[in-house]
Amino acid sequence: MKISLNWLGDYIDVQDKTPEEVSELLTQTGLEVEGIEKFEQIEGGLNGLVIGEVLTCDKHPDADKLSVTTVDVGNGSSLPIVCGAPNVAAGQKVIVATVGTTLYPSGGDPFKIKKAKIRGAVSEGMICAEDEIGIGESHDGIMVLETDFKPGTPASDYFELKPDYILEIGLTPNRADAASHIGTARDLKAVLERPISLPSVEDFTIDNNDLKIDVSVEDANGCPRYSALTISNVTIAESPEWLKNKLRSIGLAPINNAVDSTNFILHELGQPLHAFDANQVKGKKVIVKTLPAGSKFVTLDEKERKLEPNDLMICNEEEGMCIAGVFGGTKSGVTEKTKNIFLESAYFSPDYVRKTAMHHGLKTDASFRYERGTDPNITVYALKRAAILIKEICGGKISSDIIDIYPEPIKDFEVDVTYKNINRLIGKKLDKKTIRAILEQLDISIGHESEEGFKAIIPPYRVDVQREADVIEEILRIYGFNNVEIPEHFGADFLSDFPKIDKEKLQQSVSELLAGSGFSEIITNSLTSPSYAEHSSHLKENENVVVLNKLSEDLEVLRQTLVFSGLEVISHNQNRRQRNLKLFEFGTNYFKRKDAYEEEKRLAIFMTGDAQDENWINKARQLEFYDLSSIVHKILDKFKIKSYGSTPIHDDLFSYGLDLSVEEKTVVRFGKLAQKISDQTNITEGVFYADFDWEYLLRLSETETLYQEISKFPEVRRDLSLVINKGISFDDIKKITERKENWLLREVSVFDVYEGERLGDDKKAYALKFILQDQNKTLTDKVIDKTMKRLMHSFENELGAIIRK
Template sequence: MKISLNWLKDYININQSPEEIGKLLTDTGLEVEGLENFEQVPGGLKGLVIGEVLTCEKHPNADKLSVTTVDIGTDAPSPIVCGAPNVAKGQKVVVATVGATLYPAGHEPFQIKKAKIRGEVSEGMICAEDEIGLGTSHEGIMVLDTDLPNGTPAAEYFNLKDDVIIEIGLTPNRADAASHIGVARDLKAVLKQDVQWPDVDNFEVNSTDHPIEVVVENLEACPRFSGVTITDVSVGESPDWLKQRLSAIGLTPINNVVDATNYVLHELGQPLHAYDASAVTGNKVIVKTLPKGTKFVTLDEKERTLTDHDLMICNGNEEGMCIGGVFGGIGSGVNESTKTIFLESAYFSPDYIRKTAQHHQLKTDASFRYERGTDPHITIYALKRAALLIQSLTGGKISSGIVDIYPEKIVSSEVKVKFKNIDRLIGKQIDKEQIFEILNLLDIEVSHETEEGFTASVPPYRVDVQREADVIEEILRIYGFNNVELPEHVQSDFLAEFPTRDKDKIQKTATELLVSNGYYEILTNSLTKPGYAELAEDLDAKHSVEILNKLSEDLGVLRQSMLYSGLEVALHNINRRQVNLRFFEFGKIYHQKEGDYQEHTRLAIFITGDIEGENWINKSRKVRFHNLSHMVNLILSRLLNKTFANEVIHEYPFDYGLHTLLNEKILVRMGKIKPAITKKMGLKQEIFYADIDWDLLLKKTNNNIVFEEVPKFPEVRRDLSLVIDRSVSFEDIKKIALNNEQRLLRSMNVFDVYEGENIGSDKKAYAISFILQDKEKTLTDKVIDKTMTKLMTSFESNLGALIRK
């Protein structure tokens, strides 16, 4: 939220610097995220002054130039060469002095320097309006009608004031501070300065010739509706002061009527809406919901399909004119031909507005405030303020009495507060008088005071203060968190368990390992499309955790798998010609079953494209499953200091792959994603994916590094060629080898694979190397031969392998 410091000063007397104001607001809970200087004109006309042309003669060496002397308020006149055809003696002009930087419209800025032009000295520049960013005309220099003394800063003549924009990170609970008056109220409590509200006492009904009847059919959605008619309006451009105020906080001026309603919105926090009265058929406004499926075209010219929960402002024919509290309709908007307007100021139910805004994906300044909660007591005041402003800007007349439909008054909340709880929660005893003073400054009335406590009467605009703890928080934020001293000794009334495992360090270790191998970390949204549960056979829509307050239908549930959000990232990159991808993500998955909600942390790894780019030595090579499995094994061996047996799988979502088990639980699932899935996601290349149960891994690791002495004795390599069935995997061979020889067998590796007619169509040949080593002595040929014979026998008996000797 943006707040203009100049605008803020209209309501409260503050002399502090912007930095001091920022600190005060942050201390009260309105966190200031930044301060930005705002200039109405680029450069702020710094270095530009009012001057008077004393002499003007033709340039001796150029027909289209003039040599002038200009009084700019210094000891001696400045000689200036000017090319404007309209320059003349006696004119008051704008002069850019030496050193000033000009920001001409549509051109690069440049600095004024002392120069010689065709042999004549020039110490400055007499400016046209486009040269200083005040307009687009370049027909001649600006000639001013002013009695200001020479040397007066041009910014003073043009009434330009630099501003500071305060960027506040407004939390959802502080709807009361979503305006300049709202921010001023917090400063009032801290600085003990009164807030000066705009005067509306001169509001006067000129006639009652144009009454408009208002009927509110849905009082739950619209507890209060106020309105007034203004005739003889002249819709046009807003004055400079109004456009500057709106531009400073990032709004685009539209016309004097709409700008006035936006001005009051950001001034008071009360949204308003102006209707072209010609669209109010039957001189009647009906506030109701329309049948589900009704079509309505909003101001952005988009046709929207209404739900039976959308509150509509309708005319006498029950035709929609506006989605109440959210967005106006194209048929009732104010335009240049509008002569009569109906001005609305209402209080809408936050629940209704929130659901409508989210359903239609319409986030407006009005819905931002209504869905958080506005002040039901301010509608008439805001209506008068806006009507007077429109009257002064458009020349209109107030031509009806104020309509105010408010059958059931919204009263202040009564909260009982105990002094002992104030002392306990704040951690310090504060004088009762100071407590009452703070609450009074916050417009919270105190009554029924006793020795034990009191009753706080909280105004309706403070929607976030409903409990005793909320009132105490209000006292503390104004008293100041920094004014609560820390005790000399910090103690706890319980013993905490300090586990040896540091989850963050373990995750950092895995991250560094992945990054050092060329992987990039990604971060995706836990919210995902409900349709993925229907696409995937391993997901069940019944177990999806559905979001009640959906941002959109595409983000309607929490993900059950890390796969699909990762595939979206892959598709996004591949569509932008980044086809060789390696990335990973730490994230959570969510499930629910019969009201039992669960979340689990996973590490997802993706790899696709080429594993190695082409160069003059090597050709490019496509990613294969073993590139993924190698990375997974690196992580497991680093964090768990052991290797694992794997099981071959052919289950959804994998075309083929492996399971890694830890204590009979699945630790890792990895493999190639089924082409049917990648095709539906719009991907045309193979994707390899690993899903690691990070919670299970953390339970079994303490991130300690195991050191082992380098063996003193040499290792020995022996190779075997095995002809086996196609169905036998290397993992099967590895398991049998480790079961038969764990002490001497250090590692195994397949270094060649053959498939062909020479060995039969249902067979394949593996060339495997075996590394043997004894840590205590040198291996003899007898021991080596005995070990290899035992391995060959086990391969023949268990796998039916044919050993090529």
């Protein structure tokens, strides 16, 4: 949110404060100022331009269309200036650009004034026209001023240009009350204890009743209060400069004097308004209601939208004119042809506006405020303020009584507060007078009061203050966090358990491992399409968490798996010729099981394309299962997981793969995705995928890490070749090895596999490497041979293996 410091000064006196001091005060109250930017109404701020008086004016001896002048620019000095304007004459007050000044002309590039000779005559400056200094478009002649300002006076003083500073406030969602200049001024009023000067509406008068439009509210839940009036015989044109500059300063583009007036009030008071072309209100009736689901409505951005059953609409007798509190329609807006205006100032239900804005993907200045909660008590004041302004700059007459439909006034919030809790939560005992003064400055009145506490009466525009803790927070932020002294000894109501592991550090560590292995991290949307569960048997449709206020049909449920989120990313990249991809994501899966909702934190890894690009020395190599397996085992090693069970995967998610489990619980599933899964996101290349149960991994990491001294005795390697049935896996061999020899064995691995006609169709040969080591002494051949014989005997008896010698 942008706040103009000059505009803010219209309501509260901050002239004695620098922009940085105002910024610091606002930040201390919770309105964090994220940046300060200087704003110039005219580019360059007219720096270097002064008022001058033409002392002499003679024709140039060598050019008929040029004049040679001397100009008094103050301080007792005069400059020779050659001027080409036909209207220059002695005795005139003019705008002079001195040597070194940079001019910013309208529609042209900036240029610097230099001392020059023009047809032999010295010129030390420039007498300026409107367009040459950027304040207008006219180039008919130089500007001739009617002023008593002395020569040498800065031109910015004549044009009343004050430098402005724009505060960029990072408005938190709970502070809807501060989404305006007066809302921001209220916090300064409280912290500086200075009054706010609200614009007067005492001049508001009804000129006639010539333009009556009937209003009815059929949905009072969606629109608790609706205020309106009409203005006739307006002239729609460009806004005056002061109004355009106000809007430009906060980044808004001026449109016309009527629309600019409503935008001005919005950013002044925080109350959205809407101006309709009264001649387009068919039947002279305005009806606030919902339309049947599926009704079509074309908004101002010329997009046709299908309405939901709870989309509140402002309608005439025949059709919708505006999505209430969100966006106007194409037919009823104010244009240059508009002569009569129907002006709306309403309070719409935040729930209605929020759901409608989210469904249609519309975020406007009006919806931003309505969906957080505006002030229901300000609608008539804002209406009068806007009507006075429109009448002033658009002309016309107020041609109806104020319509104000407010059947059930919204009550103030009432909260019981105790002094004991104020002092406990703030950490300091505050004087009761200080507490009362702060609350009164915040428009929070004190109801019933006792020695123990009081009842706080909170206006409805403070939607964020509805609990005792909220009231105490209001007291503290105005009193000042910096004014609460740090005690010698800290105390707390409870002591937090310190986790054995730092989950964030572990996640960062794994992220660095993957990034160092060439992977890129992705962050995807938790919302996904229900069609994935419909076409995948490993997902259960009845466990979908369905979003009630869905953004679209493709984002209707929360995901049960990260696989499709990652495949969408791969598809997006492959469509842009990025086929070699290594991706990972830490994300959450969501399930509805029985009557409860469950979440699971997962780590997903995706690999597709080539393992390495081709170059002058190596050919491109396509990714294989073992490329993924290597990464999976690196992560397990990171968690010191050395022992695990391994079983093949048999479901429709994978073409082939493995489940690795610890204590009979799966820790990771990985393999090549089935092509019918990839087909759902139009991926034709094979994709390798690993799915870690991240929460289980973290629990496994909590087990105590044991260390032992590195042996000073050497390792011994022995190789063994086995012929076994094809149905036997290396995991079967590894389990027997670890069971039979866990004292000397340090490592067992496969370094070659052979299958061929010589062995038969149902046989394969494994070449195994065994690493043996004793912690206490050097191994002898006798011990090594005895160990290997014991292992060979087990392989022959339990696996039916044939030992190749």
